[in-house]
Amino acid sequence: MGGEPPLTDAERQRYQWQLWTPGFGEAGQRRLKAASVLVTRCGGVGGLVAYELAAAGVGRLVLAHAGAARLNDLNRQLLMTDAGVGRPRMDLAPQRLAELNPHVAVEGVAENVTEENAARLVGGADLVVVCAPLFRERLLLNREAVRQNKPLVDCAMYDLEMQITTVSPGRTPCLACLYPAEPPGWAREFPVFGATAGAAGCLGALEAIKVLAGLGEPLYGKMLLCDLRDMTFRRTTVKRRPDCAVCGGLPPSPVDRTEP
Numbered sequence: 098m099g100g101e102p103p104l105t106d107a108e109r110q111r112y113q114w115q116l117w118t119p120g121f122g123e124a125g126q127r128r129l130k131a132a133s134v135l136v137t138r139c140g141g142v143g144g145l146v147a148y149e150l151a152a153a154g155v156g157r158l159v160l161a162h163a164g165a166a167r168l169n170d171l172n173r174q175l176l177m178t179d180a181g182v183g184r185p186r187m188d189l190a191p192q193r194l195a196e197l198n199p200h201v202a203v204e205g206v207a208e209n210v211t212e213e214n215a216a217r218l219v220g221g222a223d224l225v226v227v228c229a230p231l232f233r234e235r236l237l238l239n240r241e242a243v244r245q246n247k248p249l250v251d252c253a254m255y256d257l258e259m260q261i262t263t264v265s266p267g268r269t270p271c272l273a274c275l276y277p278a279e280p281p282g283w284a285r286e287f288p289v290f291g292a293t294a295g296a297a298g299c300l301g302a303l304e305a306i307k308v309l310a311g312l313g314e315p316l317y318g319k320m321l322l323c324d325l326r327d328m329t330f331r332r333t334t335v336k337r338r339p340d341c342a343v344c345g346g347l348p349p350s351p352v353d354r355t356e357p
């Protein structure tokens with residue numbers, strides 16, 4: 098065990114049921130307690146990521162999302178409240194998370210990710226969970242995470258479909274290997290049930306927990322594709338592009354070397 102802070106009796110009690118998870122235990126919980134996670138956009142997907150990471154006891158969460166809660170956010174953005182419509186999302190979300198778990202430090206940044214703030218936001222985190230619906234933000238965070246050698250979990254959904262992958266810089270493909278450029282015609286607004294966005298968020302949160310705690314097998318070099326219309330789940334292998342503009346200069350990954 099490294100220099101992670103010990104657990105208090107209250108924390109052992111709070112996390113009792115997850116401490117029973119084989120391969121996790123007190124060492125895993127201490128790693129979560131010592132960790133800082135950036136969640137970008139805190140809406141239907143990111144709100145659930147933040148909620149689950151706060152419940153699980155990640156020590157510090159930084160949430161980045163500009164703007165105020167709107168009535169038509171409430172079918173999916175579960176950290177917002179009816180009474181909070183019109184108030185900044187970054188006032189509402191930290192308050193809800195503090196009500197759930199006061200042991201977690203939560204910082205709300207009322208900004209979306211831009212060229213100006215990406216390096217600073219990623220620099221303050223041990224792991225990044227990308228929940229932005231815009232490719233520009235996803236690719237920007239990917240570039241910064243690879244540059245700063247930080248693991249990144251990407252959670253995306255559209256309609257009743259979702260896809261999750263986890264990037265470990267130098268070890269796995271990055272998002273730019275998958276999407277060398279922003280796909281054309283990507284819609285800013287799209288059909289969504291809260292249950293679909295929340296499912297993507299819960300899976301993304303679990304990926305973050307696994308990476309931080311060293312539990313199980315994260316989706317390294319794999320993408321989970323789910324069509325919830327007929328509940329089809331499948332995993333595909335994603336490959337590094339040797340000419341990737343973001344990770345192409347890094348040494349070949351062990352994942353790639355083991356593949357035919």
Ligand SMILES: [Zn+2]
Nearest residue numbers: 271274341344
């Ligand atoms: Zn790449």
